[in-house]
Amino acid sequence: MKIVVAVKRVVDSNVKPRVRVDQTGVDMTNVKMSMNPFDEIAVEEAVRLKEAGVATEVIAVSAGVAQAQETLRTALAIGADRAILIESNEEIQPLAVARLLHAVIERENPQLVILGKQAIDDDSNQTGQMLAALTGWPQATFAAKVDLVGGAALVCREVDGGSETVSLSLPAVITTDLRLNEPRYVTLPSIMKAKKKPLQTLAPGELGVDVTPRLKTLKVVEPPRRAAGVRVPDVQTLLDKLKTEARVI
Ligand code: AMP
Numbered sequence: 001m002k003i004v005v006a007v008k009r010v011v012d013s014n015v016k017p018r019v020r021v022d023q024t025g026v027d028m029t030n031v032k033m034s035m036n037p038f039d040e041i042a043v044e045e046a047v048r049l050k051e052a053g054v055a056t057e058v059i060a061v062s063a064g065v066a067q068a069q070e071t072l073r074t075a076l077a078i079g080a081d082r083a084i085l086i087e088s089n090e091e092i093q094p095l096a097v098a099r100l101l102h103a104v105i106e107r108e109n110p111q112l113v114i115l116g117k118q119a120i121d122d123d124s125n126q127t128g129q130m131l132a133a134l135t136g137w138p139q140a141t142f143a144a145k146v147d148l149v150g151g152a153a154l155v156c157r158e159v160d161g162g163s164e165t166v167s168l169s170l171p172a173v174i175t176t177d178l179r180l181n182e183p184r185y186v187t188l189p190s191i192m193k194a195k196k197k198p199l200q201t202l203a204p205g206e207l208g209v210d211v212t213p214r215l216k217t218l219k220v221v222e223p224p225r226r227a228a229g230v231r232v233p234d235v236q237t238l239l240d241k242l243k244t245e246a247r248v249i
Helices: 037-051 068-078 094-108 127-135 188-194 235-245
Strands: 002-006 009-011 033-035 057-064 082-087 112-116 139-149 152-159 162-169 172-176 199-202
Touching (some): 009 068, 033 037, 033 068, 037 068, 037 112, 037 139, 057 068, 057 094, 068 082, 068 188, 094 112, 112 127, 139 162
Parallel strands (some): 002 112, 082 199, 112 172, 139 172
Antiparallel strands (some): 139 152
């Protein structure tokens, strides 16, 4: 059983993003980039399914600039078998990513596609859902546990106030939540091994997908600065202030 995993190159989660002076977007100059954290979880899950003998091949796919090869190499170091980069210098929005993934799926015929629940740069939370619609496959979003049993995927999902377990017939689309697993540390030998694994580069046109953006960003602004706090001399003053000054949320 083949598994396709979608991985996006994003600004590292430890970096505080700075908005460009002209407010057209986030300043990417000399910023550390990494794999989207939810996608690391997706790769880890796929590799665990391969290690458990359930999957036979894990293919990592990314759409973006040439440097996304580094992100794909990380996926290969975690344990993916091969990678596909759909290279473009254009901004690729969620619908275009879903269409590209759909085209890859038609070529590769996987039984399962695992994506992150959201990319931490655009916070769209759309690609997995759109891919499920394009393929017509069942989907389970926000997965906290995945078991593949007899041609079906049993997925425990995080929902408000608890969890819900659903059964999906394969092929299916799953998006990962934080609790699904803890991605492994990538070791130096696995990084070296990953350098020799196959990485194919395609252009969106080769997949017959037009990635022209449909949305135009009008303005990006930083959140308002928080006012400085005050130090109170004792607990009683704190309680008084909470009673008189705290705003009801
Ligand atoms: P989003 O809908 O943008 O929040 O992204 C949800 C998930 O879709 C991400 O966690 C990735 O797994 C996948 N994804 C989004 N953009 C890309 C991309 N450019 N390349 C590969 N996968 C992507």
